[in-house]
Amino acid sequence: QVHLVESGGGLVQAGGSLRLSCAASGTISTIYTMGWFRQGLGNQRDLVATITKEGAAIYGDSVKGRFTIYRDNNKKTVDLQMNGLKPEDSDVYYCNADVRRRAGDTYYDNFWGRGTQVTVSS
Secondary structure (H helix, E strand, C coil): CEEEEEECCEEEECCCCEEEEEEEEECCCEEEEEEEEECCCCCCCEEEEEECCCCCEEECCCCCCCEEEEEECCCCEEEEEECCCCHHHCEEEEEEEEEECCCCCCCCEEEECCCEEEEEEC
């Protein structure tokens, strides 16, 4: 099994900053794309940012220029630095990862963390 554990959520005033961290553990051979999503209003989670193991990052339109995603392949972690937070950024943030669990596997599985709450007050 693979576990993704998020930390760093909390309450912050508008304009402030938070840094979220996610650590992967378990049976892991290779982690491909890691990233952050937030719940949003519907059933589908919205992209915040993703990063490949080579370091290529993609950001959701609403966070471009304010959030930065970082990754440490050795530590199996992905962080999200959130600056210039707005009340509309309030949400549950989920860590996500594509993981090949064993070296001989020809496929990868997708995993989610349990989420961490971010609340931005106006």
